[in-house]
Amino acid sequence: MEEEIIKSKLRVQKHGEVFTPKKIVKKMLNIPEIKDACENLTTKFLEPSAGEGAFLVEILDRKLKMVSEKYNNDLTSYESYSLLALTTLYGIELLEDNAQTCVMNMFQLYYDNYKEQVQNHNGIVKKKVLDSAKEIISSNIRQGNFLTRKAVDGKPLVFSEWYPVNMRKTTKNIKIQRTEYTLDEIYESVEKEPGMTISRDERRDLQLDIFDILEVEEIDDEVKKEMRYIPVNIIDVYKEEMEEV
Numbered sequence: 621m622e623e624e625i626i627k628s629k630l631r632v633q634k635h636g637e638v639f640t641p642k643k644i645v646k647k648m649l650n651i652p653e654i655k656d657a658c659e660n661l662t663t664k665f666l667e668p669s670a671g672e673g674a675f676l677v678e679i680l681d682r683k684l685k686m687v688s689e690k691y692n693n694d695l696t697s698y699e700s701y702s703l704l705a706l707t708t709l710y711g712i713e714l715l716e717d718n719a720q721t722c723v724m725n726m727f728q729l730y731y732d733n734y735k736e737q738v739q740n741h742n743g744i745v746k747k748k749v750l751d752s753a754k755e756i757i758s759s760n761i762r763q764g765n766f767l768t769r770k771a772v773d774g775k776p777l778v779f780s781e782w783y784p785v786n787m788r789k790t791t792k793n794i795k796i797q798r799t800e801y802t803l804d805e806i807y808e809s810v811e812k813e814p815g816m817t818i819s820r821d822e823r824r825d826l827q828l829d830i831f832d833i834l835e836v837e838e839i840d841d842e843v844k845k846e847m848r849y850i851p852v853n854i855i856d857v858y859k860e861e862m863e864e865v
């Protein structure tokens with residue numbers, strides 16, 4: 621089937637939407653330093669106009685290939701390290717349909733690779749691994765405007781840092797400390813206590829209308845509680861476990 625690189629003339633004019641053909645993506649990612657980065661498990665990538673994930677999907681494919689070569693004798697290690705690979709890929713996309721397709725493309729690739737590993741080990745597909753993959757992908761791929769650093773509803777774009785706290789050569793079960801940052805905070809290199817979240821208050825658009833302000837006052841006590849993520853096994857990140865600060 622021929623690759624579609626344009627959806628409509630209007631979308632090209634309005635959003636500069638032209639998808640990069642697979643062949644070109646591969647060529648660009650084969651530039652020596654970039655190729656090395658793609659094969660490094662912990663190197664992070666952000667695609668600021670992700671489209672349907674042309675680059676992110678190819679980088680994920682390369683990272684997963686590396687994980688499967690390195691950890692093919694142990695399914696638990698594959699599960700941990702493949703999820704860790706997912707945590708390193710971030711994307712921002714303005715248009716809802718593209719952002720959703722990007723998320724689905726990444727999940728499909730993760731799922732296909734995981735299923736293959738499971739079959740090789742005569743194991744079973746664990747729901748918690750897939751749920752954690754979904755949680756990581758949907759937190760890392762956000763619909764929004766990279767230039768204004770805001771989501772389409774005007775709220776700040778929020779991303780999670782996924783920090784492996786117990787990485788040694790022999791580690792099979794990786795523990796992850798999740799911490800949230802707005803894109804503005806990332807630009808300003810703001811340092812935070814591990815686990816801190818962006819509260820519902822902070823996520824609010826600065827241009828609230830009067831009804832929103834009244835509503836905030838009513839529920840103020842309820843939302844004031846500050847929460848932080850606790851370190852968890854990477855296959856349990858889907859639970860989003862937190863404690864009160």
Ligand SMILES: C[S@@+](CC[C@H](N)C(=O)[O-])C[C@H]1O[C@@H](n2cnc3c(N)ncnc32)[C@H](O)[C@@H]1O
Pocket residue numbers: 635636637638639640667668669670671672673674675712713714715718764765766767768
């Ligand atoms: C030239 S396409 C490239 C897509 C993808 N990177 C690829 O190579 O296939 C640009 C994409 O950026 C999106 N976009 C345009 N303005 C944006 C903005 N301010 N913030 C985030 N995404 C934007 C468009 O919707 C479109 O999907």
